[in-house]
Amino acid sequence: xxxxxxxxxxxxxxxxxxxxxxxxxxxxxxxxxxFLFIACHLPFAAQWQISRTLAFLTYHLxxxxxxxxxxxxxxxxxxKSAAERKRLVKEAFHEIMQGxxxxxxxxxRSNKDFADKISVKGKEHYDAAVATGRGVIMAGAHFSILxxxxxxxxxxxxxxxxxxxxxNPLMNAVMMRGRYKFCxxxxxxxxxxxxxxxxxxxxxxxxxxxxxxxxxxxxxVPFFGRKAATIxxxxxxxxxxxxxxxxxxxxxxxxxxxxxxxFYPPLPETGDEVQxxxxxxxxxxxxxxxxxxxxxxxxxxxxxxxxxADPKPY
Numbered sequence: 001x002x003x004x005x006x007x008x009x010x011x012x013x014x015x016x017x018x019x020x021x022x023x024x025x026x027x028x029x030x031x032x033x034x035f036l037f038i039a040c041h042l043p044f045a046a047q048w049q050i051s052r053t054l055a056f057l058t059y060h061l062x063x064x065x066x067x068x069x070x071x072x073x074x075x076x077x078x079x080k081s082a083a084e085r086k087r088l089v090k091e092a093f094h095e096i097m098q099g100x101x102x103x104x105x106x107x108x109r110s111n112k113d114f115a116d117k118i119s120v121k122g123k124e125h126y127d128a129a130v131a132t133g134r135g136v137i138m139a140g141a142h143f144s145i146l147x148x149x150x151x152x153x154x155x156x157x158x159x160x161x162x163x164x165x166x167x168n169p170l171m172n173a174v175m176m177r178g179r180y181k182f183c184x185x186x187x188x189x190x191x192x193x194x195x196x197x198x199x200x201x202x203x204x205x206x207x208x209x210x211x212x213x214x215x216x217x218x219x220x221v222p223f224f225g226r227k228a229a230t231i232x233x234x235x236x237x238x239x240x241x242x243x244x245x246x247x248x249x250x251x252x253x254x255x256x257x258x259x260x261x262x263f264y265p266p267l268p269e270t271g272d273e274v275q276x277x278x279x280x281x282x283x284x285x286x287x288x289x290x291x292x293x294x295x296x297x298x299x300x301x302x303x304x305x306x307x308x309a310d311p312k313p314y
Contacts, residue, residue, distance in 0.1 A: 008188035012165065014177035021170045029170045036104030044257035051098035059093045069093070069297040071313050076224035077292070091293035092144075098252075099144035106151035107178025118152050119253065122263035125246060126157060126204075129266060135199030135243035139234060139267070140250070141210040141284055142296040145259065147179070149250035150206070152259055154182035159204040164189045199241025206248070209233050209277070210284060212303045220306040221278040224285055229304040232273040234280060245269065245276070247283045251291045 021030075039050055059066055069089045077085060129136045138159060143149065153159060161183050166172035179186055184203065187195040195205055209231035212218070218229040234245055247264040267279045288295055302313050 008190040010191075010194075011180075012172060012176040012186070012188075013169075014173045014180065016170070016173055016177070021173075026170050029168060033171075033174055036101065037108050039101050040104035040108055047101050048098065048255060051101055052094055054097040054100075055090065055094035058097065059090055065298045066093075068300055068314055072297045072299075072301055075226050075302060075313065076288070088292055089297070092295065092297045095144040095252075095294050096296065096298065099146065099148070102145050102148035103175075103178075106147040106182070107174060109151075111151050111155055111182060114152060114259075115155055117258050118155065119258070119260050120156055120262075121260065122265075123156070124263075125265050126263045129244045129246055130157075130202070130204070132244070133202055135202050135241050136204040137199070137234060137237050137241070137243045137245045138204055138206045138248040139245055139280055139283075140206050140208050140248045141287070142208055142299065143250055143291070144294045144296065145250055145252055146296075147175075148259070149261070150179065151182050152250070153206075153261060156261060157204060158184045159206055160185040160187060160195065160198055161206045162187050162189050162195055196237070196240045199237060199243040205237070205241075205243070207233065207237065209280060210301075211299055212301055214304055218304070219274045219277050221274060221281055223281045223301065226302060227306050228281070228302055229306075230277040230281060232277060234267075235271065235273045235276045238269055238276070239271065245280075247280070247287075249287045249291075251294050 039047055042050075066089065069092055070085070073085050073088055073092070077088065080088065126136065140149070150159075150161065161179070163176075163179070163186055165188070166175060176186065185198060187198070187205075199205055211231070212229045213231060215229060217232055219232050220227045221230050222228070223230070237243055238245055245267040247267065249260075249262045249264070251260050252258070253260050264283065267276065267283070270276055270279070300314050305312060
């Protein structure tokens with residue numbers, strides 16, 4: 001146990017008034033936190049215009065990230081024209097910038113103010129899963145309203161999450177201070193036994209296996225027709241936690257402050273890492289066809305090649 005305590009903390013330090021945080025190197029962080037706090041209290045129309053401006057700036061200045069988004073969208077949507085793909089990249093930047101403002105909403109506001117701003121679909125699938133007494137793996141993805149989705153989901157069902165601490169300790173304290181308001185428990189990514197035990201107790205755990213974390217603990221399955229390294233954790237959690245795998249999506253409904261939380265029928269429990277990952281990717285593809293801009297296309301989804309000798313797309 002002593003060794004594990006060095007790898008993770010059972011609860012992150014969320015104190016903001018620590019002497020260390022008043023060092024000049026944190027001035028930029030405090031300014032960003034202050035900006036999020038002010039912006040999240042503005043009318044949504046004002047937020048949308050702010051995020052549009054930020055998107056314009058980042059699209060033109062963050063050329064390396066723009067290139068990543070362009071490559072991802074070229075791979076995943078070859079049926080679209082060049083003009084349509086360029087427009088989708090710009091829309092994705094806008095959604096991501098709005099997602100930052102939405103995170104401020106999740107961290108600094110009360111979700112009770114948003115009870116009339118959500119539509120819930122497919123809740124009967126979740127209720128049926130919970131009625132079995134088993135844990136539920138909420139197989140989500142890195143959609144643009146990620147933290148806001150947790151903030152809103154707390155109005156519908158209790159859940160836990162896994163997380164990786166941010167490198168900036170002050171920003172991490174702000175983030176975790178906000179998340180502890182709406183998550184039943186937050187498990188450090190190294191605390192595998194913690195979230196396995198939680199699933200065995202019947203908890204619902206949000207888990208997003210849609211990013212490329214390298215060859216270890218991944219399998220290669222198609223994603224929009226191209227093999228992508230996909231985390232094999234769904235199979236592990238299903239077996240070790242005796243948990244049901246339930247896809248779960250969360251999106252903004254158009255250009256307004258209204259959101260759709262949707263539960264889907266459980267995925268088959270195949271016990272096979274490749275098949276489970278493939279089933280998940282097939283589901284995710286269908287959701288992204290409905291909401292193509294509301295996804296983290298700035299992540300290098302095709303970074304790791306099945307054949308290491310093959311050229312990387314980025």
